[in-house]
Amino acid sequence: MHVVATAGHVDHGKSTLVRALTGRDPDRYAEEKRRGLTIDLGFAWTDLPGAGPVAFVDVPGHERFVPTMLAGVGPVPVAVFVVAADGGWMPQSAEHLAALDALGVRHGVLVVTRADLADPAPARERALAELRTSSLGEVPAVACSAVSGAGLEDVRRVLAGVLAAVPAPDPAAPVRFWVDRSFTVTGAGTVVTGTLSAGSLAVGDELELGDARVHVHVRGLQSLERAAERVEAVARVAVNLRGTDRHDVGRGDALLTPGTHRRSDVLDVRLPRAGHGSEATDATDVPTHVVAHLGSAAVPVRVRPLGRDGDDVLLRLQLATPLPLRVGDRLLLRDPAQHTVLGAGTALDVDPPPLRRRGAATARVADLAGVVGPDFPRELRRRRLLSGRHLRTTGVTPTGRPVAGDWYADPGFWADRGRELRRVVAGFAAANPLQPGPTLEQTRRLLGLPALELVEALVAPPLRVHDGRVVERTSDLPPAVERAVDLVLADLRRDPFAAPDVERLRELRLGRAELAAAVRAGRLERVAEGLVLAPGYRDRAVQALSGAPQPFSVSEARRALGTSRRVAVPLLEALDAAGATARDGDDRRRLTGR
Ligand SMILES: Nc1nc2c(ncn2[C@@H]2O[C@H](COP(=O)(O)OP(=O)(O)OP(=O)(O)O)[C@@H](O)[C@H]2O)c(=O)[nH]1
Ligand SMILES: [Mg+2]
DSSP, rough: EEEEEEOOOTTTHHHHHHHHHHSSSSSSSHHHHHHHOOSSSEEEEEEEETTEEEEEOOOOSSSGHHHHHHHHHHOEEEEEEEETTOOOOHHHHHHHHHHHHHOOOOEEEEEOOOTTSSHHHHHHHHHHHHHHHTTTTOOOOOEETTTTTTTTHHHHHHHHHHHHTTTOOOOTSSSSEEEEEEEEETTTTTEEEEESSSSEETTEEEEEEEETEEEEEEEEEETTTEEEEEEEEEEEEEEEETTTGGOOTTOOEEEEEEEEEEEEEEEEEEEEOOOSSOOOGGGGGGGSEEEEEETTTTEEEEEEEEEEEEEEEEEEEEEEEEEOOOTTTEEEEEEETTTTTEEEEEESSSSSSOOOOHHHHHHHHHTTTTTOOOHHHHHHHSSSSHHHHHHHHHOOOOOOSBBBTTTEEEEHHHHHHHHHHHHHHHHHHHOOOOOOOOBBBHHHHHTTSHHHHHHHOOOOOOOOEEETTTEEEOOOSHHHHHHHHHHHHHHHHSTTTTTOOOHHHTTTTTTHHEEEEEETTTTTTEEEEEOOOOTTTHHHHHHHHHHHHHSSSSHHHHHHHHHHHHHHHHHHHHHHHSSSSOOOOSSSEEEEOO
């Protein structure tokens, strides 16, 4: 199924065209019929040969109802842009086009209506020239008369052609279903309708209802007036909700896949300085009070310019009420007083730090320079430690390995916490000589970490967790061996891959049995026969090798590790065996990311 929205100036024949195509009147209210004016969104559908079922969201053209128009087109990917042959290009033609452009609508058709009243050519040429400079680009144009019926078949054919090229959205994507109507059906309870733009809905689904993080259940679904067990985007859907009062849900609310969006009332966005049809905007030109439109929601916003980044301005938006957001969302910003669409602000950070100190805005611009959407590595560098769940609710997908559980850490930060842990434990031992070591919880607080599992993941030899405390590993090696191992470890701290050679081992009196005992005690790790390194050498090697060209040869690996072939060859074999590296060609390898 396809969903298409109308757009165009008041009285240019949008509703009449929808009625002619579907046989249904999108103007539902007596007042609309009496005044011949669309006041609210209208819905109608038909089967279009070559395209299947097509639902129309018919929008009002009157300047007073632009916010209603935006609620209708917000989640819709295709536009039927209407211009009357006898009316030509008008103010809301321009405003509706600026809105479609800001929303990034790329698929559409131009219909020149009322072609029985005037030559359609001038209106068509002007409109095509305007559309060409927008996100719609080159679109096919058709002239028609809803009165005589001339051209309607062309509209159907051309629209079907356009719809065939519209890519299908991901049915597995998280749902953010923007409600455009809610009402009560006797016997069924609350029903909400909207355009499902991605993902799918099924009877029995549990969803978050925007405002109060209330969970609701889908009791029934209808699409195109038929009951359905499951509906995939794109679709017009009526959702019957269990246990929800109709007054608790309405236009601008969203039903969400739980845990996939972050409700936020503050965010940082990137706004192109030269939006469609607007003069280049400077940071200071953006009005302080605008309205942000996202999906079917419209929220007053206070704007704080942060600064420029190339051709764009970066803005901090403070929303009057929170919205479910994800990084990458396009928020249409409109100045209602001037009837101007400023463009779309792309959400870069939906959980930004407060701007308290002087210079904080400038620092923020530096943080966000070049960021255009979800960017996991930068996010990690910026925040140092993040939970995967938090990331996913902001629309950022983590990659690579978590350091513990669902936690991702910036490598530099993580290494620093490891050093701090050793300092904390040593400091505790000095201050509390009679206690074995700090508790995990004490350590967590001292390290400023949010979870115990992070402390546990940081503990590495010679530290270990014993009885809920972080303690120095007590050695059961003979003192002479212990001292020799300490010397080896001291060498390895300076030069992590310079494994002691036969001569050095002999000098330290570390024979086969002594090495085996040290390995058993967890003080050293065995790489190959007679070859030992400090525990955790694999992770350190992977880290070092990430700086080598991929794939890399043995000598490139040797250089990256700063060691000799004697160590590099068995070390790479050990990494192969652990799955951290894999062969790539005859004598090259690459990191697997494991
Ligand atoms: N002669 C003629 N009249 C038309 C045609 N299409 C629409 N009309 C008339 O134009 C007037 C406006 O049509 P609507 O369909 O209500 O216009 P609209 O774009 O939906 O207007 P709003 O929803 O208020 O923005 C109505 O009186 C229609 O009957 C056409 O092709 N030929
Ligand atoms: Mg209308």
